[in-house]
Amino acid sequence: MKVTVKSLAQAAGVSRGTVDRVLHNRGAVKEDVAKRVRLLAKELGYVPNRAGRALAAYKTPIKIGALMPSVGNAFYQEIIQGINDAQREFQDLGLEVVLKEVEGFEESVHLEAIDYLLKKGCKALCLATVNTEKVRDRVNELYDKGIAVVLLNTDIENARRLCYVGSDYLTAGATCAGMLALTRRDKLNILIVTGSRNLLGHNLRIKGFEEELKRQNINYQLVSIVESFDSDIRAQQVTFQVLKEHPEINCVYIAGAAVQGVGAALIANGKKDIFAIGFDELYSTKQLVSAGIIKFVVCQQPTRQGYHAIKRAYQAVAGQLSESVPDFITDTIIKIKANLDH
Numbered sequence: 001m002k003v004t005v006k007s008l009a010q011a012a013g014v015s016r017g018t019v020d021r022v023l024h025n026r027g028a029v030k031e032d033v034a035k036r037v038r039l040l041a042k043e044l045g046y047v048p049n050r051a052g053r054a055l056a057a058y059k060t061p062i063k064i065g066a067l068m069p070s071v072g073n074a075f076y077q078e079i080i081q082g083i084n085d086a087q088r089e090f091q092d093l094g095l096e097v098v099l100k101e102v103e104g105f106e107e108s109v110h111l112e113a114i115d116y117l118l119k120k121g122c123k124a125l126c127l128a129t130v131n132t133e134k135v136r137d138r139v140n141e142l143y144d145k146g147i148a149v150v151l152l153n154t155d156i157e158n159a160r161r162l163c164y165v166g167s168d169y170l171t172a173g174a175t176c177a178g179m180l181a182l183t184r185r186d187k188l189n190i191l192i193v194t195g196s197r198n199l200l201g202h203n204l205r206i207k208g209f210e211e212e213l214k215r216q217n218i219n220y221q222l223v224s225i226v227e228s229f230d231s232d233i234r235a236q237q238v239t240f241q242v243l244k245e246h247p248e249i250n251c252v253y254i255a256g257a258a259v260q261g262v263g264a265a266l267i268a269n270g271k272k273d274i275f276a277i278g279f280d281e282l283y284s285t286k287q288l289v290s291a292g293i294i295k296f297v298v299c300q301q302p303t304r305q306g307y308h309a310i311k312r313a314y315q316a317v318a319g320q321l322s323e324s325v326p327d328f329i330t331d332t333i334i335k336i337k338a339n340l341d342h
Contacts, residue, residue: 065117082306173208195256235261254278
């Protein structure tokens, strides 16, 4: 027999209005009552009527905010594609996504963007943001106010959030080191070109990389770490300068974006024995791998990240999630010249 709001209300010993408020996260309901209703809904197999939900959503749309440091950074366009996919799928259920795009990783810019999304009336946020004390405090403050925050693509240390959706950066860094261990046994003099020290994901890629090099007993020296701020122009400039100052460098590890800029510096440098590795399957990156300038890249399924972050934020506002929401970790995929198109 189909479970309805009426039968669910009878089973829980509450009114249909109370059940409706619990299922749609509207209005104040005592926590013990809300828990009882959700538990019974799950046990009895309650399935909401999509047409009814669509009608209710038309009256009370769900607005989700997304913060992307995507200005001048092609990588985030794939995450935005996933965000758009989720918006199309759930738009008849009232989902509206407010996208705020910013440039770079300045703490103040990201804090202003979060405030902008809240002023727009967003009931939940998906944030690809920086790992700084003030941003963490802001996220924790929102969590305490009952606003669902999904950290998207990169996490924040000690942040209270609904969940994290993104890559396992430690594993990604270790994968790069493991691939190096399979191909190189000479001493490695390494230049690391990271995006920003303010991004936890980039820092974890470096940590995982170094930990695995040590575990594999690879003979290496870390010559320098420079920040590109995910700018191809800056990446080209700083990479070329360091390579010029340190001709002993024979390995370049690109821990952030701006792979095209690093590739341009490698071409201009002209040395043929530099083993370069990086991340993400952008058009420019694939061209560099095809040309042999970059030996391989590790990819992280950014479109899936954008989709599942928005989906979970929507489900949180709609009252469709349990109290404990696991992180959503995308696959770590190695791409070389032979499998770039697969």
